[in-house]
Amino acid sequence: MGEHVIKLPDVGEGVAEAELVEWHVKIGDLVREDTLLAAVMTDKATVEIPSPVDGEIIWLGAEIGDVVAVGSPLIRLKVEGGADAPSEPQAETPRTPTPNPSPQGGGEPVAAPVETARVKTAPQSTGATQSPSPLWGGARGGGKPTSTGAPRAEGERPVASPAVRLRAKEAGLDLRQISGTGPAGRISHEDIDAFIARGPQTAPATTRGLAQNTAVEDIKIVGLRRKIAEKMSVAKSRIPHITYVEEIDVTALEDLRAALNKAKRPDQPKLTLLPFLMRAMVKAIADQPNVNAIFDDEAGIVHQYGGVHIGIAAQTPGGLMVPVVRHAEARDIWDCGAEVNRLADAAKTGTATREELSGSTITITSLGAMGGIATTPVINHPEVAIVGVNKIMVRPMWDGTQFLPRKMMNLSSSFDHRVVDGWDAAVFIQRIKTLLETPAMIFIES
Template identity: 85%
Template sequence: MGEHVIKLPDVGEGVAEAELVEWHVKIGDLVREDTLLAAVMTDKATVEIPSPVDGEIIWLGAEIGDVVAVGSPLIRLKVEGGADKAEDAADTAAKPEEKQPEPVSVDASKAEKPVEKAASAPAKPAASAPPAKAAAPSPARPMTSGAPRAEGERTIASPAVRLRAREAGLDLRQISGTGPAGRISHEDIDAFIARGLQAAPVGTKGLTQNTAVEDIKIVGLRRKIAEKMSVSKSRIPHITYVEEIDVTALEDLRAALNKAKRPDQPKLSLLPFLMRAMVKAIADQPNVNAIFDDEAGIVHQYGGVHIGIAAQTPGGLMVPVVRHAEARDIWDCGAEVNRLADAAKTGTATREELSGSTITITSLGAMGGVATTPVINHPEVAIVGVNKIMVRPMWDGTQFLPRKMMNLSSSFDHRVVDGWDAAVFIQRIKTLLETPAMIFIES
């Protein structure tokens, strides 16, 4: 038998490290060649790592959320045949003649730290060591005490008991075990629940307190989102401008176009109209279609309008980009939005499709609320937020009429966009959306 070491491969694009976001195996698993072992993430691209050989997993070199350098050992497998040559070389290099080991960096030591087994066998004593004196058995905990364990004290229970307690919302630290060394059994849980029901005041009908606390590590795409939001809010002084828009005529036009569309044309939502309105407004105010390099003190103002569309996916928020919206008509904008939204939700969007935006649209659809305070997609300088459409009575000078109203909640980088310019930009969009025929007039 031998060992085979799998190192984090070069995932391309000059990336020097990647974050471990998922293990598909655990120690002791038998795997075959091409079995998926793990998934790592770099920026917004997820890469799956298959096994190159058949073998048994004997060591995992990182935990979920760890950042691992390219080339670092990630997995060790027990394989048929001799030891892996790369592993032999690594072992030789790792054993210098000096008694004191060479210091290693924090990242390297972290990458070499194995993931512990849930229940490891006790190590065998050395042959020369005298037999250990038998330890006195721990007294059983009384069933009626219910005394909570000290903070950090480990509870002893089987996986089935732990699962049952978690599903019932019970904290095992509050349950006294009657087994050896205080081991908790199903009978102990039954007794604990029975005592709780007896002690419950009249009228509660068996309602119990849920004291469970679940620790969820922020990893993968959620970590990227958190980092992005932190940078945006800490480095960009936001100004948010909210304006209400009468979209009654726009909704009538949208319904008519969808009714008359060809089979090969997409069903139009509000977004393609907003995108075309933004293109026209940007032509008058190109300063909002820009990226601000605050470290160099340079605003990169773009001629092409590359609109990011914030999309909610099962993994979290992603921003696919509709490139050159200025060169697309209503139908082309609608088709590209649909294509990119599907790619983001299915996880097939490429790195190029998720980067390069110069201004962003964010929308919560029917759940858009009355007003929001969108966070700018750093390093851009503007984001346009869409709120839900609601029918409200509006005064036309002689009477109240039911109108379809929608708010635009938009944020701007106040370092490079003045409040006046922000208001003029949104007012221009308002005029175009309230008189939608103007969207189709080429000036």
């Protein structure tokens, strides 16, 4: 037996360090060559690290959230044969090119002691294809095991060679449930064959009543979630927010939207409310360009943009991301809808580029059907305004003579009070309200 050391590889583009955001393995796991071991995040992308060899994980050199220097020892494996030289595997192609928080902290990786290795119950397969390897073959000759001792206690490490452990892992077997006939209860291939031949062992059913759950799980904020936390902290600590909520009758807009969707061409996207809101915002910004801006508060300069680059806050499996529809002023309803769909898919699948996730001058945030009655959206720093969409509800509204069912929706919008006065915020939202309640005006070019 020997050891193989894997160092953090050079992930390219002059990156000197990376944040560890995910372990795909733990101490005691058996891995094949090319098994994914970890994922690290730079300010450019998330990169996955594969194993260059077969072996058993005996040491992990960092914890989730640690910033590791390129070339630092990351993993040690027990391998067949003699000790190998330290390895720097080739990093996989970046899978999620999203912005990453600036590294926090650092220091040397913390070594985990070898004796803490454990084999997880019912380990999942790595998905590797079994090949005719000298690690194991079919059923072996010899008599049946002479020992049928009780399975090992919880936490007790089974004694077995890496080849036996790997065979058990890929077969979905828990070595703690297999009695070993070798010295010190060592498990052999014959013991595995005998266990398989006996068939599944059904544990007796137990009745469990109500019980207190006193577990506490510590979840470290890393990767994209840490980036979101930092950005929200900056936005709330540096921007004095003013939030303005107004209700809008979208009955006519919803009727128009349904009619347009019914008559749309096959190559046109299904319209949601967002493209109409985007076009309304473009028209309102033409009257009040001061809300389409970025405030450099350190330099004391407001950068007011002619182009309307609308960020669309989107929830993804990894957290909140804001892809940007550039130059919404030059797009019609259908083009806005198609671009929103494209960017939302790219964000959710992790294929959005850095350019598609930056450069917004004003943002829309929407929780769809979960939008609630009102929200207090946080401005996407360093912008000065964000428009929040709440859910549509049918409510009885008085028209002067009677109550009529109308489709009502609130807009909850926040503004940087250092740049936008409350009056200007109200005028901006009232202009949007007029356009959405009389949707034909959205299509009139002034």
